[in-house]
Structures are given as structure tokens and as C-alpha cells.
Amino acid sequence: MENxxxxxxxxxxxxxxxxxxxxxxxxHVNLTFKKGEFAGLVxxxxxxxxxxxxxxxxxxxxxxxxxxxxxxxxxxxxxxxxAELRNKHIGFIFQTFNLLPVYTVYENVExxxxxxxxxxxxxxxxxxxxxxxxxxxxxxxxxxxxxxGGQSQRVAIARAIVKKPEIVLADEPTANLDAENxxxxxxxxxxxxxxxxxxxVFSTHDxxxxxxxxxxxxxxDGKVDKDELIDTKRN
Amino acid sequence: MIRFLxxxxxxxxxxxxxxxxxxxxxxxxxxxxxxWIQGITxxxxxxxxxxxxxxxxxxxxxxxxxxxxxPNDLAFVGASELLKELNAxxxxxxxxxxxxxxxxxxxxDEQGETRAQGPVMGLGVDLFSSQxxxxxxxxxxxxxxxGRLPERPGEIVISDDFAGRLKIExxxxxxxxxxxxxxxxxxxNFIVVGTIRFGIVALDRGSMIADISDVxxxxxxxxxxxxxxxxxxxxxxxxxxxxxxxxxxxxRFQKSDDAFSPIMQTLSDQGGLGELLDLxxxxxxxxxxxxxxxxxxxxxxxxLIGSMRRYGEIGVRLAIGERKSHLxxxxxxxxxxxxxxxxxxxxxxxxxxSYYLQVKGLDISSMLRNASMMISDVMxxxxxxxxxxxxxxxxxxxxxxxxxxxxxxxxxxxTSHLMKELEx
Ligand SMILES: Nc1ncnc2c1ncn2[C@@H]1O[C@H](COP(=O)(O)OP(=O)(O)O)[C@@H](O)[C@H]1O
Ligand SMILES: [Mg+2]
Numbered sequence: 001m002e003n004x005x006x007x008x009x010x011x012x013x014x015x016x017x018x019x020x021x022x023x024x025x026x027x028h029v030n031l032t033f034k035k036g037e038f039a040g041l042v043x044x045x046x047x048x049x050x051x052x053x054x055x056x057x058x059x060x061x062x063x064x065x066x067x068x069x070x071x072x073x074x075x076x077x078x079x080x081x082x083a084e085l086r087n088k089h090i091g092f093i094f095q096t097f098n099l100l101p102v103y104t105v106y107e108n109v110e111x112x113x114x115x116x117x118x119x120x121x122x123x124x125x126x127x128x129x130x131x132x133x134x135x136x137x138x139x140x141x142x143x144x145x146x147x148x149g150g151q152s153q154r155v156a157i158a159r160a161i162v163k164k165p166e167i168v169l170a171d172e173p174t175a176n177l178d179a180e181n182x183x184x185x186x187x188x189x190x191x192x193x194x195x196x197x198x199x200x201v202f203s204t205h206d207x208x209x210x211x212x213x214x215x216x217x218x219x220x221d222g223k224v225d226k227d228e229l230i231d232t233k234r235n
Numbered sequence: 236m237i238r239f240l241x242x243x244x245x246x247x248x249x250x251x252x253x254x255x256x257x258x259x260x261x262x263x264x265x266x267x268x269x270x271w272i273q274g275i276t277x278x279x280x281x282x283x284x285x286x287x288x289x290x291x292x293x294x295x296x297x298x299x300x301x302x303x304x305x306p307n308d309l310a311f312v313g314a315s316e317l318l319k320e321l322n323a324x325x326x327x328x329x330x331x332x333x334x335x336x337x338x339x340x341x342x343x344d345e346q347g348e349t350r351a352q353g354p355v356m357g358l359g360v361d362l363f364s365s366q367x368x369x370x371x372x373x374x375x376x377x378x379x380x381x382g383r384l385p386e387r388p389g390e391i392v393i394s395d396d397f398a399g400r401l402k403i404e405x406x407x408x409x410x411x412x413x414x415x416x417x418x419x420x421x422x423x424n425f426i427v428v429g430t431i432r433f434g435i436v437a438l439d440r441g442s443m444i445a446d447i448s449d450v451x452x453x454x455x456x457x458x459x460x461x462x463x464x465x466x467x468x469x470x471x472x473x474x475x476x477x478x479x480x481x482x483x484x485x486x487r488f489q490k491s492d493d494a495f496s497p498i499m500q501t502l503s504d505q506g507g508l509g510e511l512l513d514l515x516x517x518x519x520x521x522x523x524x525x526x527x528x529x530x531x532x533x534x535x536x537x538x539l540i541g542s543m544r545r546y547g548e549i550g551v552r553l554a555i556g557e558r559k560s561h562l563x564x565x566x567x568x569x570x571x572x573x574x575x576x577x578x579x580x581x582x583x584x585x586x587x588x589s590y591y592l593q594v595k596g597l598d599i600s601s602m603l604r605n606a607s608m609m610i611s612d613v614m615x616x617x618x619x620x621x622x623x624x625x626x627x628x629x630x631x632x633x634x635x636x637x638x639x640x641x642x643x644x645x646x647x648x649x650t651s652h653l654m655k656e657l658e659x
Contacts, residue, residue: 057554059554079558080558083556083557083558083559083561084556086554086556087556087557092554094551094554100243101247102247102250103243112556114236115555115556115557115561
């Protein structure tokens, strides 16, 4: 890849028309992310974190500017191409876990691999590896309803990571979790980031989480307010 | 992927149960209604054929032209000769002569004065000869209510209702008053030896059945016969074969310059039966179309509700990188599985009900008090090979249409909107 950045936004603008006026959710955002980063978007509710993640994940398109993700301009991708980009290269983690309730933990994690047409043997190995990473191999046969919030979010992480994507985008992954589980989730993500060299970009306004960041990007009213590297010499 | 979908369907009953039940109900009703229409049609064909039209019927051309007035003065003479020739030429058919006649049945008291009297529809059939098939064609043995069938010349049976109205006892004499073939007055005494009920309303009001030779004697119709009926010997009506046979016969026997030369007509040529059969076909078509439309609408709505409930799932699957077209196709695949399953169950249940109706029948005689059509008073369904697939196709089409329409919503919605709905 000629570009050293996995993700690069250029003057990204997102405007939502609201009847007679319009709402600027992102205002000329210029950001770049390199391979292996562990970066957090912080900022108050409504500052544009989700909007930015959705555009980078090609779930949404910018009003102006461009977002280059793995060499693809997401604003120019067809439905088919953007699905392919997500399918092969991007893992998502949501605030509300969003596991498919009728399927077991194992099947939830397996689903992205079904879309990639992998052989059953390969799938089994990858799924068990991913569950191993998040420490839930013994719950493979459970249903999401039998899991705690922390466990559910770990399954969601396993689902995001199972295909070993270059990028994992997480939108407020700990917002619905208590302190202990939040720490556990962040530790899990950090470990995956180190061992697999996966780039993590996530949004949060959770103070507990911020101590884990190696890069902290503060959004305010759709603008990048601060972009700081943090020396992680915790403990 | 198919296994993945199947697991979802089996585990999430709200996803499968309601649609399956809808398809089941719709397919079941389609099958039952279809079988019922088939049953009625077949019943009408059968009673019409056996009592009235035959699968084919031979008359003199003059008689045929006015056949609804039963013009026995136009009956053809030399029936036995023609019968012989028919049996030789078309041995695979059953041929049987009949005379229909109208008249009055008069019941005298000891003094010979009229005690009771009523109009009668008479039928002279071959009751006595050994090769006669009339007993089975008219289902005579099973139709006797009281007494027995005629065994000797001069004996008749009459409708049981009619006997009740005339207050006639078995063994009493009844005088038939009618007209001879040559226009004179005919009066002939018969002994009533039994009463019958066919279960066909038009026939059960006032009929008498006598041996054809007695009728020929009474009405002065020496070797004459109003009609000769022909039946395919497995008792099923084959429209195509009947047409061919009729063409062959008429080609050979019909003479345009001789009004008394015989002419053959098929069952559907007679009495508007052909139109009736077409009507029944149209009717089945309409019934099935209505079911497809209604089921599609119900399933479409069910699909809309279902996919609303599943926005979360749809959003996640799109985020994971499933293509919209793939998602859409997987919903269609789901619906086809539901359609198959529901249709199979619906067909089984529908066939079971139809079979029950075929064996047991449904008594509708009270609804037919004044009917003059040849409708049996017990409605039966008829299970045919077509009834195996008749519900299946609409079942699949309806589920397919229902899902296809409701699933368009997936395309209409922006992916980011679907994602928005994920946020609580
Ligand atoms: N689909 C939408 N239509 C209109 N306004 C929206 C939509 N999505 C987000 N917004 C607005 O854009 C702004 C940024 O939203 P969001 O990116 O969700 O912020 P955050 O995730 O930081 O809380 C907010 O003011 C929000 O109300
Ligand atoms: Mg948000």
C-alpha cells in the first residue's frame, strides 16, 4: 500500500438537513490513523463521534470531503463494494452488543465467516480462537440471553475480530457496562491490538476508559478539538 | 448459509409459526375448496350421465331437436337392431335403451274411483335382461327404501316421497295415464312393489321406474326407444373420446335428409352441461387466485412486522458486511422454506379434510328443496392428483410475493438509518 495510513479523512463534512435549518455533525475533520493504533474519540454526546465512525466504516457517506479507508474512497463505493470492505477488513462493535438473539455464541461469531465462504474446518478454528481470546470458549453453546452484559460485549468483540480485520471500529463499547466489565473489555481490546496489530478506533465519553488510550482525539461540535498522543506508562 | 437460516427459523417461532400457520390455513382452504368443486363437478357429471345424458346419447334427429319436451312420438323405431349394431361396432362401450315419459299416476280405491293422483316422471329401463347394467348405473339396489325392485312384467317402483304423498301401500295398483306414441290416450295398470330414493332432489319428488318392455307396451312403442345411452365402461367421462366417438357415429349413421335417422350427442353437448363444466373450471381458477392475493397480503404484512422486529438483526448483518442483495435473498430463501413447509402441511390437512368429505359427504338436502338440477343431496369432495399440487403452488407464490414486497424496505432504507435504530 503506497499510503502509510489505513484511514485518512480530508475535510470531512456531514450535514443533516433539519427542515428549515441544517445540522453540522462533522465540520472539516482531518484525521489519519496508522496500522496498529489504539485511538479513542472522546467528546460529549452529540459531538459527532458516531457519525465519524459510521463514515469511516462506510455505513454512511460524507456530505463533503473524503474518507480514504484501506485505499478506497468510501464516498465513491457502491453498496456492493462497501459491503465487501466491511466484510473483509472492518470489524464493528456497538454500544448495545447487538448479538443475534436466536443464535448461539458460537454461531454469532461464525456469521462473518459464513459471508466469507470459508470451509467449515477453517471456520471452526477461527471461531474457537476468537472465543479463546475473549475468554469465552466455554460459553460457545450459550444463547446471548444467558450471558451478562460484559460477556455479551466480549462475544461482540470476538465477532468483530474473528476474521482478523485490519480495523475494528467500536462505538461506545463500554457505555452499557459497569466499571469492572469496562476495564475487562478495554484490557481485552488492548491485548488484541498488541498481538494481532489490529487498528482500534473507538468512541467513548467514559473516564475509566480514557486511561487505556494511546491516542486521544477530542471532538467538539463536529470539529477536532485536540489530538494528543498519550504515553502509556500505567501501573 | 441455508443451515444458518433454518436454525433461525426453527428457534425463533415468531419468525416461523405465524407465517407457517397462515400458509397452512390458506393452502388447506384452497385444497379443500378445490376438491369440493371437483367433487361437485364430478357428482353433477355422474348423476347427469347416469340418469339423464349418458356419456353419449343417441336419439332420432327430430327427437333431439325437441328433447326437453320428451317427444316420444319422434322416438326411433328399430331400437333392437341399432343396439345390436352398436354393441358390435363399439364393444368397449355400455349401451342401454331408455324411454322417458310424463303422465299421471292414478291410485284407484276398491270401487275403481280415483283415490289419489299425481303427475309422474317415468323412466323405462332394461330391468330384466341379464346383460343389463342399469342396476349399477342407476344405483337401484341401494336406492330401495321399502319393498323391492320389479322382478316381473307389470311391476314398478316409485319415489318414496311420492308414495307417501299418494298414501299408496306396496302391492296396490297404480294406473299410468299418458299418451301413446301415436297420440292416443294410454292407460295401463302397474303394481307398486317398492319405493326408492336416489338422493337426487329432482328425481325424488315424483318418479316411477318400470321395465322398458312394459313401457313400450303401455305406450304402444313396439321396438321403439326414445334414447340410447352410451357409457365408457370404467364409468369415467372422457370428453375427448366422447367427441371422437360422436363424430365417428354421426358420420356413419346421421342422414341429413332423414329426420328419424339417429344422431349422437356427448354429455357436454346436452342441457348446458358443457357451459356448466367451463364455469366450474373458471370458478376454481377464481378461488385459487383470491387465495393467492389474500395470502400474499397477509404474509406481506406479517413480513413487514417481522422485518421491523428484525431491524436490529438486519442492521448488524449489514454492518458485518452482508450485502443488501444477499440479505434480501436470504429472506426470500427463508420465506420459501416457510412456504414449502406450510404448503406441505396445508396440503396434508386439506387432503385429509377433503378425503373425509369424499367418504362421508355433507348433507345439503334441506338447501335443495325446490331444486330441479341434477344435484345429489350429499355434497362430496373429490381428491384428484391435481389436488396434491393445487395448494402448493399458491402457497409458495404467496409467501414469495409477501416477502419480496415487504423486503423491498431493506433497499429503501439507508444503511445508516438501520444502524441508528440499533442505538437504544
Ligand atoms: N440521522 C440523523 N439525522 C439528523 N441528525 C443526526 C442524525 N444522526 C446524527 N445526527 C445529529 O448529528 C450530531 C452528531 O451525532 P452523533 O454522531 O451521533 O454524536 P455522538 O455519537 O458524538 O453522540 C448530533 O447532534 C445528532 O443529533
Ligand atoms: Mg454516539
